Structures are given as C-alpha cells and as structure tokens.
Amino acid sequence: MKAAVCREFGQPLVIEDVMLGEVGPGDVQVDVAACAVCHSDIHYAEGAWGGYLPAVYGHEAAGVITAVGSDVSDLTVGDHVVVTLIRSCGNCSQCDRGNHVFCETSFASDEGQRLSNDAGEDVQAAMLCGAFAEEVIVDQSQVVTIPKDMDWKVASLLACGVITGVGAVTNTSTIDDRSTVVVVGAGGVGLNAIQGAAIVGAPVVIAIDLADEKLEIAKQFGATHVATPDTAREVIKEATGGRKGVSHALVTVGSAPAISSALRYIEPGGELVIVGMPASGNEIEIDPVIIAAVGHRIVGSKMGTSQIRRDIPQLIEWYKEGKLKLDELVSGTYQLDDINSAIDDVADGGTIRNVVMMG
Ligand SMILES: [Zn+2]
Ligand SMILES: [Zn+2]
Incomplete structure (x- = not known):
C-alpha cells in the first residue's frame, strides 16, 4: 500500500x-x-x-x-x-x-x-x-x-482536533451555563473550544488571537466577543460587566507566555485550562501565594480527556442538530x-x- x-x-x-x-x-x-x-x-x-x-x-x-x-x-x-x-x-x-x-x-x-x-x-x-x-x-x-x-x-x-477542543470544555473544565470564558488561540483546537463553550451555554465566550481573520471566524463558531492580546483586558472588563476577570480561560496555543497572560485573565476562584503544548523545556513563573490567595485552579487537558466511545457519538449528535460545526x-x-x-x-x-x- x-x-x-x-x-x-x-x-x-x-x-x-x-x-x-x-x-x-x-x-x-x-x-x-x-x-x-x-x-x-x-x-x-x-x-x-x-x-x-x-x-x-x-x-x-x-x-x-x-x-x-x-x-x-x-x-x-x-x-x-x-x-x-x-x-x-x-x-x-x-x-x-x-x-x-x-x-x-x-x-x-x-x-x-x-x-x-x-x-x-x-x-x-x-x-x-x-x-x-x-x-x-x-x-x-x-x-x-x-x-x-x-x-x-x-x-x-x-479523531483529534474536535475532541481536544470540545472535550477541554465538556470533560476537563468545569465550564457551565454560568461561566464566562476566554479562549486563547482561534485555530483548529481553539475554534472547537469556542463552540464547546457555546454548546454548554456559557453566556460570555471571548476569543483572543493575533489574527483578525481568525477572530472573524471565531464569531461564527460562537464567540460573543473577540480581542487581540493588546485589547484583552479591556474586552474582558466590558464583556463581564466590569468584573476582575473571567471564570475560565483555555489556552489552546502551545505558548508559555500565552499561558502566563491567561492567568491574569481569570478572576478569584477561576480556572485556567492548558490545552496547547509548548515545546519541551518552556517554563512560566507563578507566585504560589497569589494562586493560593485567589483560589485559582490550573489544569491540563490532554486530548480533551476524551472517552471516544462516549464522546464521539455525542459530537455527531450535536453535528446533526446543527449545534456543532x-x-x-x-x-x-x-x-x-x-x-x-x-x-x-x-x-x-x-x-x-x-x-x-x-x-
Ligand atoms: Zn492531533
Ligand atoms: Zn487502561
């Protein structure tokens, strides 16, 4: 063959x-x-x-x-x-x-x-x-x-991109219909995280990317707001009615600086989900007293923590219902x-x- x-x-x-x-x-x-x-x-x-x-x-x-x-x-x-x-x-x-x-x-x-x-x-x-x-x-x-x-x-x-992005929301994270969500990176996995957050009913889904054309596509996948890294703080403030941050941030790009920035997007008690994989050897600086004092949770998500025989039929169902693009x-x-x-x-x-x- x-x-x-x-x-x-x-x-x-x-x-x-x-x-x-x-x-x-x-x-x-x-x-x-x-x-x-x-x-x-x-x-x-x-x-x-x-x-x-x-x-x-x-x-x-x-x-x-x-x-x-x-x-x-x-x-x-x-x-x-x-x-x-x-x-x-x-x-x-x-x-x-x-x-x-x-x-x-x-x-x-x-x-x-x-x-x-x-x-x-x-x-x-x-x-x-x-x-x-x-x-x-x-x-x-x-x-x-x-x-x-x-x-x-x-x-x-x-087989991969969709379960990784949607599963990071539906399996790994605690996102639900009261969550305010930032998704960093609007590529293949990011768009799926965005539509996953929209499917579970999160009222605020903010896509952050450097490329304007990707942000336009993100809106079609359910992003309620879009921002570049430069405008992120401002857009988060506006989208959350002046709160200190969102309840959940998912980083779908493999970039250590993006992960550090995303920690600053979440409010006390918020959750950071690391989905994208930076090259080995990258480190980020974390001040543990801040993590403890504000109750941040940091979790990794591999392949959307998927159980394929449970999750893929569900995704197909959502696709047929027109909820999943x-x-x-x-x-x-x-x-x-x-x-x-x-x-x-x-x-x-x-x-x-x-x-x-x-x-
Ligand atoms: Zn893959
Ligand atoms: Zn086993």
Whole structure:
C-alpha cells in the first residue's frame, strides 16, 4: 500500500510502498478514506519531539473496517469508523477513573513495528496510527463506529482536533451555563473550544488571537466577543460587566507566555485550562501565594480527556442538530501524493484543517 514516509526530520514526506503487519487478536484493519493534518504531525515531522525514523504520521482518520482480529466482537468488516490515537484497556486504574487518555496497560502491538518495506526495513506507525497511508492496523479501542452516510473528511476531524477542543470544555473544565470564558488561540483546537463553550451555554465566550481573520471566524463558531492580546483586558472588563476577570480561560496555543497572560485573565476562584503544548523545556513563573490567595485552579487537558466511545457519538449528535460545526473546519482537501502541500499550507498558518483523501 501507499504511505507518506518521514525519512529525515524537516524534509518532505516520501510516498512509498509499505507493507502492513499482521492483524492481532485485538486489532482492526481499516481502509483509510481521509486523514486530517494535525499540528502534532507537523511537529513530529520537523523533529520537535524526537522519535523513530522512518515513520508514518497521521492520527486523525476515518475509514472502513476491512478485517477484525479474533478477540473483536463489537466491530465488523464494513463498519465505518473514526480512527484515533487513544488506545485504552478499560480496566486499569486510569481507565477506571475515566482517564482513557492515560491508560497504563501495555499492548501486544507495542512489541513490534507494524509496517515494513521491500528493503526489509521496519517503518514506525507513529502515534499508534500511521494513517497517512491507504490502510492502518490499530487496536479495537482506538476506533468508534459512525453513521454510514457521514462525510469522510468531516468524520476524520472528530479523531483529534474536535475532541481536544470540545472535550477541554465538556470533560476537563468545569465550564457551565454560568461561566464566562476566554479562549486563547482561534485555530483548529481553539475554534472547537469556542463552540464547546457555546454548546454548554456559557453566556460570555471571548476569543483572543493575533489574527483578525481568525477572530472573524471565531464569531461564527460562537464567540460573543473577540480581542487581540493588546485589547484583552479591556474586552474582558466590558464583556463581564466590569468584573476582575473571567471564570475560565483555555489556552489552546502551545505558548508559555500565552499561558502566563491567561492567568491574569481569570478572576478569584477561576480556572485556567492548558490545552496547547509548548515545546519541551518552556517554563512560566507563578507566585504560589497569589494562586493560593485567589483560589485559582490550573489544569491540563490532554486530548480533551476524551472517552471516544462516549464522546464521539455525542459530537455527531450535536453535528446533526446543527449545534456543532464540522464542515466549516475543513479548509482544503488533498490527495495523498500531494500531502506535502497539505502540510506546508497548514504550517503557513492560514488554514484550519487540511484533509488528505486516500481514495
Ligand atoms: Zn492531533
Ligand atoms: Zn487502561
């Protein structure tokens, strides 16, 4: 099968012929229809977080099940599924507490590489997926069935960007219909945090971004107010009727200074949710006496603390009811052969989500 392989960090991906391994007892094989390009794929391909090469990235996918392992009982060939990187056993102490994203169990699939090529070389299926390819083999826990009439490119977005942004609101944070919310960053994840806050009924949702065109889009996703970092304090004051800050701030950009600033946006008793991931090694200065004295809560949100089989059907429901925008998140579609253009266009910053179509 065809796959986009990273051979050297910072270099274009190479389209190569790669072979899948065996379908293990707990695995499913999926014919990938669409895979969106996430910033994490780009960071990995640039070498920002290290990792084994050669590798196939891509972890925001949707497609059709073509084979199931002997232990798989609730999925069948022909099912349409979203493919995610969240692999969970359902039984460990983290899974028990609902933290599927931190599952502690090791899986048979950890043992070997699932991909190889004609030269006998092992190729890493990165982030437990490797979905910049025509097919993937993943653990059954990583997929969720979707309606057969659902558009592939829209479905693929549910695997990462949407659950990360909406889940940060609905799962990780305590935002409800009395909350005043700031969302820092109006990119792919930020827009989903904004629409998540709007869906739970937060009366004030303020989008903060440097780019005016992103702020315009943020309004379509439910932002009641918009601001740049320079005007943020003023807009927060006006939007909250003169209060000292908002009850909740979510930082969706991977920037340590943005996190420091956001701490100053929240009022006493408020909550700061860190969603975006800065490069390793960044630090922020916090004066603990202030945190204690004003009762701030600081929480991290990984993949929206999602439980995919609970959350993705709910998101699809909201999409069908017209509460959740998905089509509007797709800014371009590309064929696998043109994946480097899809990546370059995301890296340039103008796009929300580019989707690679395998068919
Ligand atoms: Zn992602
Ligand atoms: Zn587990």
